[in-house]
Amino acid sequence: MLPAPFEYHRPSSLEEAVQLLSSLDEAKVLAGGQSLIPLLKFRFAAPAHLVDVNRVPGLDGIKEEGSVLRIGALVRHNEITASDLVSARYPVLAAAAPQIADPIVRNLGTVGGSLAHADPAGDWGAVMLAVGASVVARSARGEREIPIADFLQDIFTTALSSDEILTEVRVPAPAPRTGGAYLKLERKVGDFATVAAAVHVSMDDGTIGRAGIGLTAVGNKNIEPAEAESALAGKEPNEELFAEAGRLAATASNPVTDVRGSAEYKRHVVEVFVRRGLARAIEMAREA
Amino acid sequence: MKISVKVNGTERTADVDPRLLLVHLVRETFGLTGTHEGCDTTSCGACTVLLDGTPVKSCTLFGVQADGREVTTVEGLMTGAELDPVQVAFKEEHGLQCGFCTSGMMLVGKALLERNPDPSDDDVRWAISGNICRCTGYMNIVKAIQLAARIKAGATEPAKV
Numbered sequence: 001m002l003p004a005p006f007e008y009h010r011p012s013s014l015e016e017a018v019q020l021l022s023s024l025d026e027a028k029v030l031a032g033g034q035s036l037i038p039l040l041k042f043r044f045a046a047p048a049h050l051v052d053v054n055r056v057p058g059l060d061g062i063k064e065e066g067s068v069l070r071i072g073a074l075v076r077h078n079e080i081t082a083s084d085l086v087s088a089r090y091p092v093l094a095a096a097a098p099q100i101a102d103p104i105v106r107n108l109g110t111v112g113g114s115l116a117h118a119d120p121a122g123d124w125g126a127v128m129l130a131v132g133a134s135v136v137a138r139s140a141r142g143e144r145e146i147p148i149a150d151f152l153q154d155i156f157t158t159a160l161s162s163d164e165i166l167t168e169v170r171v172p173a174p175a176p177r178t179g180g181a182y183l184k185l186e187r188k189v190g191d192f193a194t195v196a197a198a199v200h201v202s203m204d205d206g207t208i209g210r211a212g213i214g215l216t217a218v219g220n221k222n223i224e225p226a227e228a229e230s231a232l233a234g235k236e237p238n239e240e241l242f243a244e245a246g247r248l249a250a251t252a253s254n255p256v257t258d259v260r261g262s263a264e265y266k267r268h269v270v271e272v273f274v275r276r277g278l279a280r281a282i283e284m285a286r287e288a
Numbered sequence: 289m290k291i292s293v294k295v296n297g298t299e300r301t302a303d304v305d306p307r308l309l310l311v312h313l314v315r316e317t318f319g320l321t322g323t324h325e326g327c328d329t330t331s332c333g334a335c336t337v338l339l340d341g342t343p344v345k346s347c348t349l350f351g352v353q354a355d356g357r358e359v360t361t362v363e364g365l366m367t368g369a370e371l372d373p374v375q376v377a378f379k380e381e382h383g384l385q386c387g388f389c390t391s392g393m394m395l396v397g398k399a400l401l402e403r404n405p406d407p408s409d410d411d412v413r414w415a416i417s418g419n420i421c422r423c424t425g426y427m428n429i430v431k432a433i434q435l436a437a438r439i440k441a442g443a444t445e446p447a448k449v
Contacts, residue, residue, distance in 0.1 A: 001328055002307055002308075002309075003307045004307075005305070005307055006306065006307060007306070008289060008306030008350070008352055010352075033348060033349060033350075033353075034330060034348055037330075037348045037349070037350070038329060038330055038348065040307075041328070041329075050306070052352075052353065054353065101330075101418075102333075102417055102418030103343075103396075103414065103415060103417060103418050104333055104336060104343045104344060104345050104396070104418040104419075105330060105345065105348075105418060107342050107343060107344055108344055108345075108348070108349070189417040189418065190330075190331055190417070190418060
C-alpha cells in the first residue's frame with residue numbers, strides 16, 4: 001500500500017523543526033512511524049507534509065535530573081526496556097515497555113510518538129496517567145509543560161497545537177517505597193490491548209501514600225479512575241480494599257463490544273487487573 | 289529525493305518518491321527480492337531488514353529514512369561464498385518450509401546473537417515474536433537459531449555447504 005503523496009522534510013535541529021511546523025499547512029511529525037505510517041498507508045491520514053524528526057539532536061536520552069525522569073521524544077520502546085535506571089526505579093514503565101507491540105516494532109516506535117498519537121488502546125497513556133507524568137511541547141512561540149491528564153483529550157486527539165512538537169516526557173521520581181505493575185490482555189503478541197491496567201503505588205509506613213491507576217482500551221482515551229485512586233490513599237492495604245478499587249475502576253471504564261470481547265467482559269477484566277495490579281505493586285513497594 | 293544507502297556493504301544511490309516504502313526500495317529499486325512483503329501491516333515480520341544492525345519492518349519505514357544509513361538484507365548474510373552460521377543452521381535444522389518468513393527470521397536471529405550469544409529457548413521465542421511463520425515451523429526455527437549460536441561459538445563444526 002502506498003500513502004498519498006506528501007512533501008518530506010528532514011530538519012536537523014529542533015528550531016528548524018518548529019519553524020517548519022509553524023510555516024507549513026497540514027504537516028505531521030514523523031518519529032518512530034509505527035502508528036503513523038500504517039495510518040498513511042490506509043489513507044486514514046493524508047497530510048501534505050511530513051516532518052521527519054529522527055535526525056533532530058537533543059530528543060534522545062533517558063535521564064534523571066533532580067526529581068524528574070526525562071524521556072526524550074525519540075526514545076524507542078526498547079530503550080526503555082534496556083534502561084537499568086528504568087528497571088531499578090520505575091517499575092510500571094519497566095513492566096509496560098516489553099508488552100508493547102512486538103520486539104521489531106519496539107526498535108522504532110517511540111514513547112513520545114505513542115503519546116502524541118493518543119490511541120486509547122496505546123499503552124503509554126495509561127502508564128503516564130498512573131505515574132502522574134507531563135509532556136513538554138515546543139513551538140516557535142515557546143515551550144509549555146502539559147500534565148498528561150490534560151494532554152490526552154479524546155481518540156487520536158491531544159492538547160498539542162498543529163505547530164507544536166512533543167519534545168520530552170517528564171515522570172516524577174518515585175517515592176522511596178514504590179511499586180508498579182502493568183497487566184495487559186492481548187489476543188496475540190503485537191495485537192492491540194483487549195484491556196490493560198497500569199498501577200503505581202507508593203507506601204508511607206503501613207499505609208498507601210499515593211496510588212495512581214491508568215486504563216488502556218476501555219474508553220475514548222486512556223482513563224484515570226480517580227475514585228479508585230482516592231479510595232486507596234491513606235488506607236492500609238488488604239484484599240478487600242484492592243477489590244473495592246477494582247470495582248470503582250471498572251465503573252469508571254467505558255469499554256465497547258468489539259472483536260476482542262464484550263463490554264461486560266472488558267469491564268470485568270479491568271476489575272481483576274486493578275485488583276491484581278495493586279497486590280503486585282504493593283508487595284513490590286514493601287520489599288523496596 | 290536523492291538518497292544514498294549502504295546496502296549489504298555497497299553504497300547505492302537512488303532518486304525516489306518520499307512515499308516509497310523501504311521494502312519497495314529494496315525489492316524494486318535495488319532488485320533484492322530476498323526481502324519479502326507479507327502482510328504490509330507491520331504484523332508478520334517477513335519484510336524485516338537490519339537498519340544499522342537493528343531489525344526493522346521495512347513495510348513501515350520510508351526508503352528516504354534509510355538515507356545515509358546501512359541496510360542489511362538476507363542477501364547480505366553471506367560473506368563471499370560462505371554462508372552465515374544462521375543460514376547454515378537453518379539448513380541443518382530444517383528451519384524453513386515454504387521459506388516466506390525465512391529471511392526475516394534469519395535476520396532477527398542474527399541480530400539476537402549479536403547481543404546474546406547463548407540464547408535460551410525463551411530468549412529466541414521472545415526475539416521472533418514479531419515474525420509469523422505461516423507453516424507454523426517454529427520449533428525448528430528456534431533450534432536453528434540456537435544451533436547458529438553454537439556454530440558461532442565454535443562449539444559445533446558447521447556442516448559442509
